[in-house]
Amino acid sequence: AQSVTQPDIHITVSEGASLELRCNYSYGATPYLFWYVQSPGQGLQLLLKYFSGDTLVQGIKGFEAEFKRSQSSFNLRKPSVHWSDAAEYFCAVVPFGGSYIPTFGRGTSLIVHP
């Protein structure tokens, strides 16, 4: 079955430390891939997206993500986390072809310690 998985429900890091949030997908063909961030009480904001081409994509707020076809992964990274990065992060996939319906992972809650 098609699915997108974020294995970590919560991640805790210290401010200034590096961050990696994991996302794995299970689809027949490479889907379109997205990362969104949701701050408390807010909607979802698009951080970055991958459609094709360079497998390392840069996003807003200093985030980047790397698409690895062999691992069916699209992990989100940031070299140095700021306290304001504390939020819920969602990986989303859209199957290539067919209905364009973003399917979301369950999210990873990022906690940042001072």
Add this chain to the structure above:
Amino acid sequence: DSGVTQTPKHLITATGQRVTLRCSPRSGDLSVYWYQQSLDQGLQFLIQYYNGEERAKGNILERFSAQQFPDLHSELNLSSLELGDSALYFCASSVDSNTEAFFGQGTRLTVV
């Protein structure tokens, strides 16, 4: 600001009632999506409209319905409300079926 506007931001209503949530997509966006976000189910896709026509249906209950009007705004109607319908309801829009979706701030529905 994503450009997607949802009203109201908060809604408290009693069981058995009916409510209407409204969404104005970004200027120029033809596609509108509705999602339900709850603690136990995460973000669940409900329904998609494209240029006034229903394009895809997800896990939408029969008590729920939606439509997209000629001016492209959309409404999600929830009827015979139950306690379990309490959730955050998001609207998102995109230009077409090949671009990213932009989300509104959501409507928090509380059924008491």
